[in-house]
Amino acid sequence: MSLLNHLHARIRTDGPMSVADYMADCLLHPQFGYYTTRDPLGAKGDFTTAPEISQMFGELLGLSLAQAWLDQGSPAPFALAELGPGRGTLMADLLRATRGVPGFHAAMRIHLVEASPTLRAAQAKALDGYAPQWLDTVDALPAQPLFLVANEFFDALPIRQFIRAGDGWSEKRIGLQGGALSFGLSPAAPQPALDHRLADTRDGDVVEICEAAAPVTQSIAARIAAHGGAALIVDYGDWRALGDTLQALRAHEPADPLQTPGEADLTAHVDFEALAMAAKTADCAFTRLTPQGVFLERLGITDRARALAAPLQGAALDSLIAAHRRLTHPDEMGNLFKVLGLCPPQAAPLPGLNP
Ligand code: SAH
Numbered sequence: 001m002s003l004l005n006h007l008h009a010r011i012r013t014d015g016p017m018s019v020a021d022y023m024a025d026c027l028l029h030p031q032f033g034y035y036t037t038r039d040p041l042g043a044k045g046d047f048t049t050a051p052e053i054s055q056m057f058g059e060l061l062g063l064s065l066a067q068a069w070l071d072q073g074s075p076a077p078f079a080l081a082e083l084g085p086g087r088g089t090l091m092a093d094l095l096r097a098t099r100g101v102p103g104f105h106a107a108m109r110i111h112l113v114e115a116s117p118t119l120r121a122a123q124a125k126a127l128d129g130y131a132p133q134w135l136d137t138v139d140a141l142p143a144q145p146l147f148l149v150a151n152e153f154f155d156a157l158p159i160r161q162f163i164r165a166g167d168g169w170s171e172k173r174i175g176l177q178g179g180a181l182s183f184g185l186s187p188a189a190p191q192p193a194l195d196h197r198l199a200d201t202r203d204g205d206v207v208e209i210c211e212a213a214a215p216v217t218q219s220i221a222a223r224i225a226a227h228g229g230a231a232l233i234v235d236y237g238d239w240r241a242l243g244d245t246l247q248a249l250r251a252h253e254p255a256d257p258l259q260t261p262g263e264a265d266l267t268a269h270v271d272f273e274a275l276a277m278a279a280k281t282a283d284c285a286f287t288r289l290t291p292q293g294v295f296l297e298r299l300g301i302t303d304r305a306r307a308l309a310a311p312l313q314g315a316a317l318d319s320l321i322a323a324h325r326r327l328t329h330p331d332e333m334g335n336l337f338k339v340l341g342l343c344p345p346q347a348a349p350l351p352g353l354n355p
Pocket of ligand 1: 086
């Protein structure tokens with residue numbers, strides 16, 4: 001049995017499947033899923049993320065959260081949480097950077113929301129001595145002040161894809177053609193969840209919906225609104241979804257999403273408007289959506305890079321300069337990646353983000 005066999009069997013039994021069901025099986029099938037079975041990060045893996053590029057990313061996000069914690073009166077105890085922590089690198093950098101913040105470590109309990117057993121093991125290694133608690137979902141987070149980071153978590157949540165047809169929408173589905181997985185379309189039908197998109201789309205436009213994102217955001221936002229806290233959500237995407245953004249990456253190269261199910265990373269752009277609206281329904285405030293490069297510059301990444309550069313020369317110095325550029329430059333990750341902050345309505349503005 002393989003994931004491909006499983007998908008074929010599922011389609012033969014139930015008919016063509018939504019892109020969301022396909023993504024969910026590919027990424028998190030308990031036996032064959034991409035994340036379930038491997039550590040996909042780093043030079044030898046399929047893709048690299050900001051915390052794996054440089055320690056500066058986790059350090060600055062950590063100090064930003066710690067400043068928000070100080071601004072809110074240093075509540076204790078509080079939950080320090082991360083969604084989809086990968087190898088645990090961001091959290092390890094965050095913890096090292098915040099060691100000097102009086103009371104922060106004494107008051108925190110670390111919670112990691114992670115679906116992959118393989119990555120949980122990597123996180124345990126990276127965070128040895130910190131006794132993190134692993135959770136299956138955000139709903140298991142405690143009713144406490146919540147200071148949370150999520151980098152490249154929401155882009156891994158399954159999306160459905162719709163194509164505008166008159167006042168209705170056809171859904172993209174994955175079926176079998178000539179024995180191979182192939183895309184097809186369901187008959188057009190009204191989609192109440194997309195009524196607001198009839199105004200800004202035309203026939204043939206593709207719009208994506210991530211149904212899992214709103215409940216996750218609401219759950220976080222409700223805790224922040226009730227008990228205090230802050231969330232920093234970093235991902236690639238924009239204020240509103242438009243176009244087909246489903247992307248497969250294998251060995252750092254784009255791949256056909258249907259070609260090697262379970263062997264390639266699958267992601268889609270994040271619709272930050274949907275996250276902000278979900279936070280709003282929980283009476284939580286959200287910041288302006290801010291490009292990652294601008295956010296990191298405001299937090300002082302260039303000063304931090306200078307300090308790290310002082311003792312370096314040659315290849316080590318070149319690689320630090322390249323990392324700084326990669327994280328901040330508009331032609332690299334600086335503009336494609338965005339940051340959305342969540343905080344209680346009356347709280348001080350979050351460092352690096354405008355209300
Ligand atoms: N934040 C890390 C890793 C990003 S990869 C970094 O920046 O390096 C996506 C992460 O989210 C992985 O840890 C993956 O296992 C996790 N993940 C994906 N879908 C998930 C889900 N539905 N529930 C919990 N974790 C999930």
